[in-house]
Amino acid sequence: MEQPQNLRVVETLAWKLRRRQLVGSRATALETLVVLRQVISKSRFSNIEQLVSIIRGVGRRLVEAQPKEHSVGNTVRKVLHHIREEYHTATGGSTTTTSPGFSISKFVMLGQPRKQTALPKTESKNTIKENDPDDPDAFARSLKPVLMEAIQDVFDELETVYDNVGKNAQNHIHSDEIIMTLGMSKTVESFLISAAHHRNYTVMVLETAPTYGGREMSQALSAAGISTFLVPDSSIYGLMSRVNKVILGTHAILANGGMFAIAGSLLAATAAHVHSTPVVVCAGQFKLTPSWNLYHEYGALDFGDPSQVLGFEEGALVDKVDVVNPFYDYVPPNLVDAYITNDGDHPPTSIYRLIKETYDDEDNEL
Amino acid sequence: MAPKAAAAKEKLIDDEEEVLQAVILADSFDKRFRPLTTHTPRCLLPICNAPLLDWTFESLALAGVQEIFVVCRSHAEKVKQAISESKWSRPGSGIKIVPIMTAKETFSAGDAMRDVYTRGLVTTDFVLVMGDLVSNIRIDEVVRVHKERRKTNKDAIMTMVVKESGENHRTRTTGDQSVFVLDAATSECLHYEHVSGYPATKTTRIPREVLEAHPEIEIRNDLIDCSIDVCSVEVPSLFQDNFDYEDLRRDFLHGVLTSDLLMKNIYCYVAQEGYAARVKDTKSYDSIRLVPLLATPLVSEHISSKDILSRWTFPLVPDDNHPGGHVYRHSRGNKYVAAEVSLARTAKIGNNTLIGAGTRILENAQVTGSVIGRNCVIGAGSVIDGAYIFDGTVVGAGCTVRRSIIGAGVMIKDKTNVERGCIVGNGVAVGPSGAVMPFERLSKRREISAPRSDEEEDSDIDDIEANQPGDSISVLGGQTNAVIWPQGPSEDDDEDAVVEYKVQRLRRIADTGSDLDYSDDDDSAPMTDDESDDSQDELSGDGSFDGSEDDSDDEAPPIIPGTSNMMEEAEFQSEVKQSLQRAFKEGHSVDNAAVELKTLRMASNVPLERVREAVIAAVVEAIPIVPVAATQRKEISAVVGRWGPLVNNIGGVDAVQTLEALQMHCVTSDRFPLFGQILAEFYQTDIVEFEDMRKWHGSAAAKGEGLSEGPTTENVKRSWVVAGQLMQQIEKLENESESEDDGDGESGSGEESDSEEEDSNAKTQPPSAVSGTNTVEESSAESDSEEADTGSEEEDSEEEMKTVSPANPAVVTKPEAVTKPEASTDHDKVKGKAVTKPESSDSEETSEAGEDDSTSEEDSEEDDSEAEEETKINPPAPPAKPESSANKDKPESTVSPTPAKAESSGGTKINPPAPPAKPESSAKPEITAESSGSEEETTSEEEDSDDESSEIQNKPPTASVAANPESSAVQGKVETNPETPKAKPEAQAESSENEDTSEEEDDSEEESSEEETTNNKPASAVGGSADGSKIGSTPPVQTKPESGVKAGPKVESSEEETSEEDSDSDSEESE
Known part of the structure; x- marks a missing residue:
């Protein structure tokens, strides 16, 4: 049989990721999930280890194809986590109950790290048989429905992520506040719009050169009836003194509490820091990335095509100047005040814990 | 199950969509990268450590291409193998790649396309690229645009992708640039000209037709031709039909654009974003850091590589989507280092560098701006600067390698210097302590026993090996196994090779070409540049070219026109003669005859000049010689009136040349005595303008200077x-009529009003000129009457009554009779004369009448406006004529005003041609004038002011051009021409309308009322349309300055006299 990581669907997605035909953390997460579901439904395995290694193989292939789309790896890890959980449930093993609704207030109560080792269980319920030599597919047959459910759960989470992030928006934004944001982020947009149902406030959107996502954003916001200003990037510092809160989107949240966000975010966060303006980051949990040291890597900023900065037609200059066009900024944790996720609000300092909850340690390296 | 269903759905959708196909011409059909390409096809040379072909595949995959045909010739087996071993043949790559091996006889892109056609590979619109493309342009978008266009225009057979770049851009290889003339609105490519680096092309010529047919054009030299073409299925078949097409651009594109028969359109897609470049030569290799390794490989490799390393090709960058699948880490300064590289602690890695896996950089080595392959070793203390080193090469200690391309498996032993611009072939060993001179090309000495398949290349190499200069080998170091390729062209090479060599130098990496003497060869090899297009020269025909102009495509040395050429021309002349005789005999239409001539010209590849000469000769010879002067004149005008327009219909107009040809033919012909009359007739039928005559007359050739003594010269002088x-x-006449023209005093050389007057004058003069009799009398008589x-x-009005008669179809000749009395002496020579006179007076009168009335108040204003109108739109006055004459005619020939007019124009050959074109525009001035006369002053003033305001609005843009009539004459004609054709139909319709209405009223009412009606009608119509046309006409004017700015090389557009249009319309009507 074909190696699962060479399945057509996997290849196709890998190519798309390589060629940047598929971008955006949520879109890639969804695609990854679709692929994983197909892989699981097609592959044959007779015990949990085989299943896990298949999925990890696929995950590795996809992550190698595009290491900068962190949500691909995150999604794979999450699926693995869910599979193990379902497996343990199905086999009667006790797993720690994941408590719903993390929030800063409950932080202390949830302090103990989750037990990593599931109790070795005696095959008490013989509903699922592993490694049955007579019928090697028995395990897969009985487990697959459960797995599909698990994946469906992840799906649902992804699909409702915007709603859930915006759920508590009115608790973060108050009437007559002035909010600054930048770039185009669906999460931030839905967050602001949901707050606008309850509050009356003003948003300043930075243009965010060279991608100019801010223009799109300001249009979306003003279409939703929010009083919106589109301001040039150069005025970040000047306006910061009037701003009550900076709300940012993000590309990936690292385990140390720092994050990668669209270029310009660091500037805004630093300016906010100087003015002691709170910086709040909205993100779905699929952006939690279990890496600590990505910010050491120069290339992690995802340098794009310089033509957005300096047109290729400027021949004379192009020859003499090296132009860099990073797509992301790394914002260190000390500049971020809070992360608002679809699963509650967290300070940067507790992100590592959240990550530990969400993924299994052994999956950090796929 | 859900996923399955989804998959099934996807499949369905896939089936519905057409598969996007691409054809890659994986052979360069040149040898620029030799000796690197002696054993490897160029498309497999690595650039940034991945074969060029893979970059091309990736570029296409990025664009969503699903099926790729790779047409390969040299080393086809290797290409095939490379493809089958590559990741592309794995399932899931989503692309089907089919290598096509063409015959060894495929020597050009054209041959390859014919092969594509015969194999029936493509079934739908496809993308045609070269095998050395690096691009991130969204070709799918181009395809979409192309298909969209095809829906409405089936003739849009090709869309070329071009990229904007600055004037001096590193990706633009000197000597490989082009000038594109595009329609500003549709991006249709109207003209293409190659700009060669050596000899440097300094001017470009744009065929007049282009300017005529398109109101707004862009002339651009800042476009990089990406060599990405979206072609429709017809394209390969066109290649099949035209077996002589070789180059895609120079032959095919040019052929399609200049063909009068194909009627196909080619469009450009100016990519605003995205990157695309070809690794055509070593200079561009450098830019993309894709290294084509042959003759002048460094340059393009350098450019390509540079662009890749500085991420212009994103997402096609080493650390992201490296086509070879390698993994590189990107660090500050665009350094890409693979994971398994061992770098000595003291080694220095500079910016824009890529180092492949398994390579070791030893102590104190410096690597900057270079690409180093896999498993290389850079010895201690070596300096690698701007070099491209392929896999497995070992550079010893203390070496220096600068801006060169080093093949795979090369051994550069200790303390060897490789200077800039070198190409070192695979497996060469150099050193120790050797030196490779700049631009040296080395390849490995072959084992004698090695069996070779490629005979052609074999012989090359044999030669080279046989001719090794002993002393230079020793420079390379004691243990070398290299042979040096000859630097320049060898002595027995022909001149072409020399030029080609110089052109190549411009393309080489690190060669600035600064030491090339651009001027020295200007005379020795003026025409060898195979890109200068002869037919273009002729089309523009500005008389600047000398007699040695012959076909540069054939190898004939430029200095000697070649006996073979003479023979061909003689053959051609006789064919033209026959074809024209047939046409005369069978009474073909001028258009048909013109098409026949064009075909003939195309077939025998003869400059336009020759055709013109032949046509003129044939026309002159067609005039029967009659003893009686009067009948003789009639005969002349009959023949010239019928066939004269053909002279300007053969694909280009150059009145000065026409005159030259006429003179030259007449002096050698037995029709020499008729020369004056024929010339006058030419003038009268607007085949030539007065201005042209003046120009011609002033030229040395016309005076017969430089000719050897003899009867011919005598004749020429006479x-x-x-x-x-x-x-x-x-x-003289002109002056007189001008002075009459109350203050309209600009001498406007080529303008319509003048030309009218000239016309009227012309009628009078010819006689005198011809017979030498006292035309003075006549003219004076006329002027008197005027x-x-x-x-x-x-x-x-009385005179008008006379004019009426000309209008009457039946009476064509008679009008003269009427007038003759006046034109005392030289009776009915030219019938038109008499006829026109009245008319001209007519027009003058109308304008005068108007002016008389209204001008009293606004003389100056009107004059101004007229002046401007004249420059912008040709003919204020002419329109007046037909109408007024028609009006006045009515009493007599109420029957059919339109036919009457048509006849007046056609039958009498006078200016009439002009009227149809101009009525609209001309209507304006007329109206203002007339209406002011007959209606209340207020309205007229309003109208006037309208006109003026509209003019004023238009002015600013036009100002520079239009304000100065003289300058416009020089520059300007171009502007007006494009517009007028459009205006024509409308104008005609209007004028006929006017006549109709006026006519009806005519019957019952008096002149004044007629005038009113006519005035009113046009007024309303004019208010909208004329103004509109004016506004429409301005943009072209604006664009020209712009385009002029854009275009780098000078643009010489051959200017046309407006008469040409006239003559065109003339010909139409004369049928």
């Missing part, structure tokens, strides 16, 4: 004198 007399008369005209309107 003809010159005759022409001089004729021109004097024309001028003066009289101005004096009293009543008189005018």
Whole structure:
């Protein structure tokens, strides 16, 4: 049989990721999930280890194809986590109950790290048989429905992520506040719009050169009836003194509490820091990335095509100047005040814990 | 299950969509990268450590191409193998790649395309690229645009992708640039010209037709031709039909654009974003850091590589989507280092560097701006600067390698220097302590026993090995196994090779070409540049080219026109003669005859000049010689009137040349005595303009200077004198009529109003000029009458009555009779004369009448506006004529105003041609004038002011051009031409309308009322349309300055006299 990581669907997605035909953390997460579901439904395995290694193989292939789309790896890890959980449930093993609704207030109560080792269980319920030599597919047959459910759960989470992030928006934004944001982020947009149902406030959107996502954003916001200003990037510092809160989107949240966000975010966060303006980051949990040291890597900023900065037609200059066009900024944790996720609000300092909850340690390296 | 269903759905969708196909021409059909390409096809040379072909595949995959045909010739087996081993043949790559091996006889892109056609590979619109493309342009978008266009225009067979770049851009290889002339609105490619680096192309010529047919054009030299073409299925078949097409651009594109028969359109897609470049030569290799390794590989490799390393090709960058699948880490300064590289602690890695896996950089080595392959070793203390080193090469200690391309498996032993621009072939060993001179090309000495398949290349190499200069080998170091490729062209190479060599130098990496003497070869090899297009030269025909102009495509040395050429031309002349005789006999239409001539010209590849000469000769010879002067004149005008337009219909107009040809033919012909009359007739039928005559007359050739003594020269001189007399008369008359033209005093050379007057004059003069009799009398008589005209309107009307008769179809000749009495001496020579006179007076009168009335108040204003109108739109006055004459005719021939007019224009050959074109635009001035006369002053003023305001609005943009009539004459004609054709139909319709209405009223009412009606009608119509046309006409004017700015090389557009249009319309009507 074909190696699962060479399945057509996997290849196709890998190519798309390589060629940047598929971008955006949520879109890639969804695609990854679709692929994983197909892989699981097609592959044959007779015990949990085989299943896990298949999925990890696929995950590795996809992550190698595009290491900068962190949500691909995150999604794979999450699926693995869910599979193990379902497996343990199905086999009667006790797993720690994941408590719903993390929030800063409950932080202390949830302090103990989750037990990593599931109790070795005696095959008490013989509903699922592993490694049955007579019928090697028995395990897969009985487990697959459960797995599909698990994946469906992840799906649902992804699909409702915007709603859930915006759920508590009115608790973060108050009437007559002035909010600054930048770039185009669906999460931030839905967050602001949901707050606008309850509050009356003003948003300043930075243009965010060279991608100019801010223009799109300001249009979306003003279409939703929010009083919106589109301001040039150069005025970040000047306006910061009037701003009550900076709300940012993000590309990936690292385990140390720092994050990668669209270029310009660091500037805004630093300016906010100087003015002691709170910086709040909205993100779905699929952006939690279990890496600590990505910010050491120069290339992690995802340098794009310089033509957005300096047109290729400027021949004379192009020859003499090296132009860099990073797509992301790394914002260190000390500049971020809070992360608002679809699963509650967290300070940067507790992100590592959240990550530990969400993924299994052994999956950090796929 | 859900996923399955989804998958099934996807499949369905896939089936519905057409598969996007691409054809890659994986052979360069040149040898620029030799010796690197002696054993490897260029498309497999690595650039940034991945084969060029893979970059091309990736570029196409990025664009969503699903099926790729790779047409390969040299080393086809290797290409095939490379493809089958690559990741592309794995399932899931989503692309089907089919290598196509063409015959060894495939020597050009054209041959490859014919092969594509015969194999029936493509079934739908496809993308055609070269095998050395690096691009991130969204080709799918181009395809979409192309298909969209095809829906409405089936003739849009190709869309070329071009990329904007600055004037001096590193990706633009000197000597490989092009000038594109695009329609500003549709991006249709109207003209293409290659700009060669050596000899440097300094001017470009744009065929007049282009300017005529398109109101707004862009002339651009800042476009990089990406060599990405979206072609429709017809394209390969066109290649099949035209077996001589070789180059995609120079032959195919140029052929399609200049063909009068194909009627296909080619469009450009100016990519605003995205990157695309070809690794055509070593200079561009450098830019993309894709290294094509042959003759002048460094340059393109350098450019390509540079662009890749500085991420212009994103997402096609080493650390992201490296086509070879390698993994590189990107660090500050665009350094890409693979994971398994061992770097000594003291080694220095500079910016823009890529180092492949398994390579070791030893102590104190410096690597900057270079690409180093896999498993290389850079010895201690070596300096690698701007070099491209392929896999497995070992550079010893203390070496220096600068801006060169080093093949795979090369051994550069200790303390060897490789200077800039070198190409070192695979497996060469150099050193120790050797030196490779700049631009040296080395390849490995072959084992004698090695069996070779490629005979052709074999012989090359044999030669080279046989001719090794012993001393230079020793420079390379003691243990070398290299052979040096000859630097320049060897002595027995022909001149072409020398030029080609110089052109190549411009393309080489690190060669600035600064030491090339651009001027020295200008005379020795003026035409060898195979890109300068002869037919273009002729089309523009500005008389600047010398007689040695012959076909540069054939190898004939430029200095000797070649006996073979003479033979061909003689053959051609006789064919033209036959074809024209047939046409004369069978009474073909001028258009048909013109098409026949064009085909003939195309077939025998003869410059336009020759065709013109042949046509003129044939026309002159077609005039029967009659003893009686009067009948002779009739014969002349009949023949010239019928066939004269053909002269300007053969694909280009150059009146000066026409005159030259006419003179030259007449002096050698037995029709020499008729020269004056024929010339006058030419002038009268607007085949030539007065201005042209003046130009011609002033030229040395016309005076017969430089000709050896003999009867011919004698004749030439005599003809010159005759022409001089004729021109004097024309001028005189012109002056007189001008002075009448109350203050309209610009001498506007080529303008319509003048030309009208000239026309009227012309009628009078020819006789005198011809026979040498006292035309003076006649002209004076005429001028008298004209003066009289101005004096009293009543008189005018009387005269008009006379004019009426010309309008009457039946009476064509008679009008003269009517007028003759006046034109005392030289009776009915030219029928038109008489006819026109009245008319001209007419027009003058109308304008005068208007001016008389209204001008009293706004003389100056009107004058101004007229002046401007004249420059912008040709013919204020002419329109007046048909109408007024028609009006006045009515009493007599109420029957059919339109036909009458048509005849007046056609039958009498006078200016009439002009009227149809101009009525609209001309209507304006007329209206203002007339209406002011007959209606209340207020309205007229309003209208006037309207006109003026509209003009004022238009002015600013036009100002530079239009304000100065003279300059516009020089520059300007171009502007007006494009517009007028459009205006024509409308104009005609209008004028006929006017006549209709006026006519009806005519019956019952008096002139004044007629005038009113006519005035009113046009007024309303004009308010909208004329103004509109004016506004429409301005943009072209604006664009020109712009385009002029854009275009790098100078643009010489051959200017046209407006008469050309006239003559065109003439020909139409004369049928």
